[in-house]
Amino acid sequence: MSFVVRGKYANIWGMERIFIKNLTEKIGEEVKIAGWVDVRRDHGKLIFIDLRDMSGRVQMVALPNHKEAHSAASKLRSEWVVEITGKVNKRPEKMVNKNEELGGVEVEIMEVKILNEADTPVFEINDDGREVNEETRLTNRYLDLRRGRMQKNLRMRHEVIRFFRNYLSDKNFAEIETPLLTKSTPEGARDFVVPSRLYNGKFYALPQSPQQYKQLLMSAGMERYFQIAKCLRDEDTRGDRQPEFTQLDLEMSFAEQKDIMGIIEEMLITAIKNLYPQKKIQQIPFPVFTHKEAMEKYNSDKPDLREDKNSPDLLAFCWVVNFPFFEKTEKGGWTFTHNPFSSPKPEHLEMLMKKENTGEILTTQYDIALNGFEAGGGSIRNHKSEALEKVFEIMGFEKEKIWQDFGHMLKAFSSGTPPHGGIALGLDRLMMILQNEPNIREVIAFPKTGDARDPMMDSPSDISKEQLLELGIQIKKPNK
Ligand code: ASP
Numbered sequence: 001m002s003f004v005v006r007g008k009y010a011n012i013w014g015m016e017r018i019f020i021k022n023l024t025e026k027i028g029e030e031v032k033i034a035g036w037v038d039v040r041r042d043h044g045k046l047i048f049i050d051l052r053d054m055s056g057r058v059q060m061v062a063l064p065n066h067k068e069a070h071s072a073a074s075k076l077r078s079e080w081v082v083e084i085t086g087k088v089n090k091r092p093e094k095m096v097n098k099n100e101e102l103g104g105v106e107v108e109i110m111e112v113k114i115l116n117e118a119d120t121p122v123f124e125i126n127d128d129g130r131e132v133n134e135e136t137r138l139t140n141r142y143l144d145l146r147r148g149r150m151q152k153n154l155r156m157r158h159e160v161i162r163f164f165r166n167y168l169s170d171k172n173f174a175e176i177e178t179p180l181l182t183k184s185t186p187e188g189a190r191d192f193v194v195p196s197r198l199y200n201g202k203f204y205a206l207p208q209s210p211q212q213y214k215q216l217l218m219s220a221g222m223e224r225y226f227q228i229a230k231c232l233r234d235e236d237t238r239g240d241r242q243p244e245f246t247q248l249d250l251e252m253s254f255a256e257q258k259d260i261m262g263i264i265e266e267m268l269i270t271a272i273k274n275l276y277p278q279k280k281i282q283q284i285p286f287p288v289f290t291h292k293e294a295m296e297k298y299n300s301d302k303p304d305l306r307e308d309k310n311s312p313d314l315l316a317f318c319w320v321v322n323f324p325f326f327e328k329t330e331k332g333g334w335t336f337t338h339n340p341f342s343s344p345k346p347e348h349l350e351m352l353m354k355k356e357n358t359g360e361i362l363t364t365q366y367d368i369a370l371n372g373f374e375a376g377g378g379s380i381r382n383h384k385s386e387a388l389e390k391v392f393e394i395m396g397f398e399k400e401k402i403w404q405d406f407g408h409m410l411k412a413f414s415s416g417t418p419p420h421g422g423i424a425l426g427l428d429r430l431m432m433i434l435q436n437e438p439n440i441r442e443v444i445a446f447p448k449t450g451d452a453r454d455p456m457m458d459s460p461s462d463i464s465k466e467q468l469l470e471l472g473i474q475i476k477k478p479n480k
Helices: 007-013 019-024 066-074 136-137 150-172 209-221 259-274 291-298 346-354 383-395 399-413 427-434 464-472
Strands: 029-043 046-053 056-062 081-090 107-118 193-195 202-206 224-232 244-253 288-290 316-320 327-329 335-336 366-370 373-380 420-426
Touching: 019 046, 019 056, 019 291, 019 464, 029 107, 046 066, 046 244, 056 066, 066 107, 066 346, 150 224, 150 244, 150 259, 150 427, 209 224, 209 244, 209 420, 224 259, 224 383, 224 420, 244 427, 259 316, 259 346, 259 366, 288 291, 291 316, 346 383, 346 420, 366 420, 373 427, 383 399, 420 427
Parallel strands: 056 107, 288 316
Antiparallel strands: 029 046, 029 081, 046 056, 081 107, 193 202, 224 244, 244 420, 316 366, 327 335, 366 373, 373 420
């Protein structure tokens, strides 16, 4: 990895700032480093300052013989941003700090440039922050994210996403963005809606997932799509959920269940081997259970198969297949269990088309579970309009309503749409498990609180009278 910042311009701009991580290669040399004051220990004559940047942390020392630097160092406080010119010294064997990556070196401070002072932080930054109240952490998230644990979580998240991107790109998948301002999709959750200013009284919906667009990309002949996609669902807060979350979303043409499952399984195994070599995947290939087997054996459709549940580096994946397509609603009708766009198992297509034995129809849905969590799910889709129409008929939709809501899908499916299927992995949950964190907020840069607020931005918030007027919206009674 290259940490060169200025490259060929270094000579024009003076000494190049280097990253702390690279100090071990510069023993005996004069260097410029920059970052945040982690801790200052003032022993009068000797002032020790630990300096932190995104690559690491190093101990520096100000000696009384560099007068100006010594006096400047005595003023520094935690979280001040400074640029230091200094000499890299190797520490004598006895003084090596084995607990620190850069414990073998020390920087002798020659010059201190204060780039910004900082108020006393509201909480400690050089511990893992688990004791700090979450509201305070989220209100001051820019400080909270400075701690080593959070820096690592976000960097590993990036590494995992980068791995997936490269992996899929190498398999000829194209990353394609789909709109955020869209129309309500029937994915089982409540939509977030956005009022239209140009069409007062009308609303966009934010996508619960890119489901319809990714299928339309298959109609469009793209064949292999993926996206690191934001999904938005206005659900009542339940446990460890976020109103917006991230999926690795994927769709593939001319694919069967085994193709999608195979790609995802291989991608996960390779990513973990490369990025988390310390982790052990309990069983490869991942075991596959039918929904019935999983329920009978484990009473769960996302069983925790770990042989040793105390082992933090054990990963037990499994697939669950053959879910019932439909389930009874409270009112006695039928609704889909997973995804209305799924196709039934090929041998059950006839039952769907004849609308017979609805409760017995099984779907091509496949879910992937990891250590007792749902890590993702997908299905092979109906790519013929008659079959999709039947799904909505079984759910009691009138023909007119079906065409009004899904006319675009039905038309696309009558215009040469290939057989296709896909899947989405929950990235937040996957990262939570890989990073051994207790909840997904620890692996999201700016999450909402458990009750869907952002206490740092103070959202949701009021909007001005002018904004409401433009949107043609009148607030009757705030729902407090
Ligand atoms: N759209 C589905 C979901 O969000 C995933 C899929 O079937 O591809 O769960």
